[in-house]
Amino acid sequence: MSMKLLIVDDEYEILTWLEEMFRYDFEPVIEVCTASSAYEALAWLNKVNFDVVLTDIKMPGMDGLTLFQKNKANWPRCKTVFLTGYPNFEDMYRIIRHKDVRYILKSEDDDVIMKTVREALEEQKQEMEQEVLLQQHSQDMEKVRTWMRQDFFCSLLKGEMEETGEDALLSRAREAGFGIDLNRPFLLFTARIDAEKEKKPDKTGPLLEMVSRSVKNALPERLLLETCPVDGRWTAGAVQLDASSPPDVKRLFALIRGAIEYAQSFFERLSGRTFSAAIESTALSGPEVPNMFFRMKQILGGGLSREKAVAAHVETVNASNEGEGAGKSMSRIGMLKTHLEMKQRQAYFSILDDACRELLTCSTLGDPRGLGIYYSMSVTLLQFIQENQLEGRLPPAVSLYGLTRMDEHRSWYEAAQYVYDVSTAVFEALDTPDSSISDRALRRICDYIDQNPEKDLSLTALADIGGFNASYLSRLFRQKYDITVTDYVKEKRMKLASLLLKTTNDRIQDIAEKTGYLSSQSFARAFRSHFSISAAEYREINRPRK
Numbered sequence: 001m002s003m004k005l006l007i008v009d010d011e012y013e014i015l016t017w018l019e020e021m022f023r024y025d026f027e028p029v030i031e032v033c034t035a036s037s038a039y040e041a042l043a044w045l046n047k048v049n050f051d052v053v054l055t056d057i058k059m060p061g062m063d064g065l066t067l068f069q070k071n072k073a074n075w076p077r078c079k080t081v082f083l084t085g086y087p088n089f090e091d092m093y094r095i096i097r098h099k100d101v102r103y104i105l106k107s108e109d110d111d112v113i114m115k116t117v118r119e120a121l122e123e124q125k126q127e128m129e130q131e132v133l134l135q136q137h138s139q140d141m142e143k144v145r146t147w148m149r150q151d152f153f154c155s156l157l158k159g160e161m162e163e164t165g166e167d168a169l170l171s172r173a174r175e176a177g178f179g180i181d182l183n184r185p186f187l188l189f190t191a192r193i194d195a196e197k198e199k200k201p202d203k204t205g206p207l208l209e210m211v212s213r214s215v216k217n218a219l220p221e222r223l224l225l226e227t228c229p230v231d232g233r234w235t236a237g238a239v240q241l242d243a244s245s246p247p248d249v250k251r252l253f254a255l256i257r258g259a260i261e262y263a264q265s266f267f268e269r270l271s272g273r274t275f276s277a278a279i280e281s282t283a284l285s286g287p288e289v290p291n292m293f294f295r296m297k298q299i300l301g302g303g304l305s306r307e308k309a310v311a312a313h314v315e316t317v318n319a320s321n322e323g324e325g326a327g328k329s330m331s332r333i334g335m336l337k338t339h340l341e342m343k344q345r346q347a348y349f350s351i352l353d354d355a356c357r358e359l360l361t362c363s364t365l366g367d368p369r370g371l372g373i374y375y376s377m378s379v380t381l382l383q384f385i386q387e388n389q390l391e392g393r394l395p396p397a398v399s400l401y402g403l404t405r406m407d408e409h410r411s412w413y414e415a416a417q418y419v420y421d422v423s424t425a426v427f428e429a430l431d432t433p434d435s436s437i438s439d440r441a442l443r444r445i446c447d448y449i450d451q452n453p454e455k456d457l458s459l460t461a462l463a464d465i466g467g468f469n470a471s472y473l474s475r476l477f478r479q480k481y482d483i484t485v486t487d488y489v490k491e492k493r494m495k496l497a498s499l500l501l502k503t504t505n506d507r508i509q510d511i512a513e514k515t516g517y518l519s520s521q522s523f524a525r526a527f528r529s530h531f532s533i534s535a536a537e538y539r540e541i542n543r544p545r546k
Contacts, residue, residue: 003030003121008041008055016519038062045071049258052120057084079120132270152176153228159290159413169286179226185247185283186240190296193233194274194308208235211275214263253281260311261469280314290413291360316467333376340384345427356416377419378403393429441466453496454516457489494530501539508535
């Protein structure tokens, strides 16, 4: 797991000095972000879970102590190192009561400052290890959620509620003891235990419970969480701020995303397995849950079915992957068999996604429009399976009986999920991996880097653009391009810098800004490291001769 450090200081020279120290001289390598005020830092901390915050105390507006208190409300495990210009006993007294803080002077040697931050990072790692050990040896497991709560949540997710009115839905939620208030904004996430390479039976029950517990432990106490296992390797969760907190959906999404990333790392250390998740940032009402849950399973079970430890932002990932609209589903279903024969997984699932979404809009199981869509898809699948003799290559759990018997399904959600599961199994049998979603995300990121070299190109910022978690993006980028994101950014910036030095009379400081460096000193350092000569020498060597 990549460790993250946020440096906060209102003095530009000190901020630059600290950034260069931790970016170039610090071991181990960590991700470094900066803020020139507590307000700017808070903007970072409202969306990113940093491991350590290194901050000045005395700053205009909001001071470092207030920033510390606000941050603890978001990320209780974050460590804070206060760096100040002069000792103040009143500040020290207020700080010393907290176990997660340290206090050092700016006059200390660089080694002392780096040692203090290193100790804070190490303490963060050790606490995670201790949590892992505690859970490994603890016999006091949380009680399994009651059958009524799980039954209610699963019925809500699958669209199996018989009641059609909001009042009836709320009444049933109260009867089940469901902890989420469906009258207030809440967000949904879906997680999947990643399949192992070796085909062997999975005991997913304990693993799904471990995923839910890991996410819960990573969330602040003021967040309400309900989870339940669904369909084998899958679990879903609904998250909501408690009634005393203002309904801030953006903040809620940032907290969930940070908790998912922490839980993924924790879960892997604890179990040796990985899980992937889909997270959405749009507040839902009760009736909207089945459609969103289905979309999440489409993303993780389709284009990302073979990926591991990915956390996908539904809206971002789907932004460039929308179909042509539900109304055209019937006219496009005829192309399904062609895409199966050509092994065109992305094109196939694009049509299937639209068709399944239209099924979810049908009000009754006898809806002629829904029956027409369902049997058109199922007959296409059945014919292809028989013609290519795929029955023996499909998993035993995949029954083909339901393809000809719509009455075997209790809801349109169940019918749509069944067709989707059979389709996924067919492509698995054809062994045609699909990396289209990941490829699109990588293209967006590379285009953004190429077009915006002067902007924040940290791994955290690029992960937001791609719609995935930072650790997954880092691994995916390296696998695809055989280069780290950091090295790719540096190469692009150095290529632009060399061009500007050759073709313009811009000052070195201006070129540093255009290539995204905080100061001319940090640019000079990076340039010499890359080209083995200074920028001025490079310009002189490459200056056109008269």
